[in-house]
Amino acid sequence: MEPIKKIEIGLIVMFCIVVFFSISFSYFENLTLFDSFYLTIITMFTIGYGEIHPTNDFGKLTAILLALTGTSVGIFTFGSTLQLFVEGYFRKANRMRIMKNRIKNMDEHYILCGYGRIGKVVANRLAKRGTDFVVLDLSEENLVSEFEKNPDFNYICGDATLDECLIEANIKNAKTLISAMPKDSDNVFVTLSAKRLNPNIHVVSKAEETVSMDKLLIAGADKVVSPYMIGGMRLAELAIKPDVLDFFSTFMSIANYEYNEDIDLRKYNISKKYEGMSIFELLNHINYNVSVIGIKSKNGSLSVNPSKDTILHIEDQIYVFGTYDQLESFEQYIN
Template sequence: MDIYKEYNKFIKKFAIVIALSLSLILSYAYLISVIENVDFFTALYFSVITITTTGYGDFTPKTFLGRALTIIYLTFGIGIVMYLFSLITEFIVEGKLKELIRVKRMENLIKSLKDHYIVCGYGKLGRVIVYKLLREGVKVVVIEKDEEKIREALEKYKNFIYIIGDARKDIILKKANIEKAKCLIAALSEDADNVFVTLTAKELNKNILVVAKADEYEAIKKLKAAGADRVVSPYLIGGLRMAELSLRSGLLDFLHTFIKVASDEFDEDVDVKKIKVEEGSELAYKTLSQSQIRKKTGLTVLGVKRGDEIYINPEPTFLIKPGDIIYAFGPRGCFVLLEKKAKGKEGRE
């Protein structure tokens, strides 16, 4: 349950018991002042020390009616006072007061944040996202409805910043200081919820970067229409990755997965290919710098495979030899020129 709901519930109970206690104390004091024929202050003093069971003995009812009234007063009064103290003790002992103080401090901390990231949903995907962001030193505010998930995170991270609530609601996103946030990641379980969060986020901060998760392929277009800057489909990426692994076993095969996603989801005209340098190629026995591959073709060399050796991000001084396999990345239309340069003299003619 939300700590504020617990607090409001406690305050309501506390107010009712206090009002009942005051009414009982004042009513008894008035009746005693009349029955025992004493001034009201003396009667009030006796009423207070009686209900708190202090009992100094400096004043006692002399009449039968006064004593009978006191018995009734003690029967109900002590029960009310004990309940009052039990409420206070329960609130403190169960840690609700401590939790309330901690939540207030966290809210003040969130208000001071700027250019932070908001992650909506701390499920399986949300956990991975938060782990990566925290490793990168990014300030993250997590919004999650399930308190159990938050408790798990608190055991794992010392300075975990969170808000328990529904990320679809304006008030919750405002608590996360969305107006000053740099990025919002919508990682809720339902696509419809991520669409709603995206719409709300862009309404509250039109400049915020929104990265949203989509399970269904149809949701990708809806999220983009809602204002999402980037849409990620874990099932699409995972499926393509597994297919690529089963089809390709060479260097940087995993890049094909992400290139495919970039092409299908974002219409990016990019690809990654491996090209073999043949004997007699104009690239053979030249360094990367001398070959001017990037300048002449617009492609970036990601790696070179020579026999069983793999050279990732080779230096400009790396010498290209016949038989080398170049892994290049860039616009699809640029590969034709590099393939031509990699061929031998007969292949170029």
């Protein structure tokens, strides 16, 4: 039985005992209800001041029964309350220890700095993909709330602009850092710190102001995203080309929600192993049903919807379309 349930039962039984014995003392000892209640309490909790005490055999027998039952119920209730706090503390401490060890042993993981509205969307997306990630934020309430719902949630409550917090997030072994801090100045600082601690880490940062985008790139960010710019472009495209975007959105929605297929578009670099192969030979060699919808050569030229006879060269980048599982398997072979 859960401790909270034991406490509820104990309190109910204690209330019944107090009512029953208060009435009994009032009847056998000819006391007022208040004096009977007072005698019941001091007897149950073994206080015994002595100014009110049983004077006849029936009163003394009632006191004996109260001492046996009331004390036992009181100990039971107190023990259950203590158990609740002790188990809760140690359970939380154990879960925190497991989480810290999990973060310490992570490799090629993501670090998400900022758990606001945008940060939560990013975290949900990473969790859906099964990606290992750590959230860094100052709002302990939001982090603990998420941790209570999901024991696999990894977080560090601290200032992401501080080196010690990034080190605690195991930035040395991290693959990507996503900076979604509320202030652009904080995103710049996080980017600088991340690149200093791990020069090879891939940094994607949010920019509230357009003027901050160049500063973030200078600070070392590999990619900078402006939510307002993307939102504005989306609104404009929906107004100019509603049919095309509606078709694509509908297609993605049907695939995701009706057929439970997580369709995605990814970019891969062509290694020396596949130098001189055609697209057809590559897909046939790997034997995966994905679609190559674009090729970007090392000189920067982009070919959309290339034919299957197109020859691949080292350092070419191919854009591949497929389901999440197909792309995961394709990535294992192409790399």
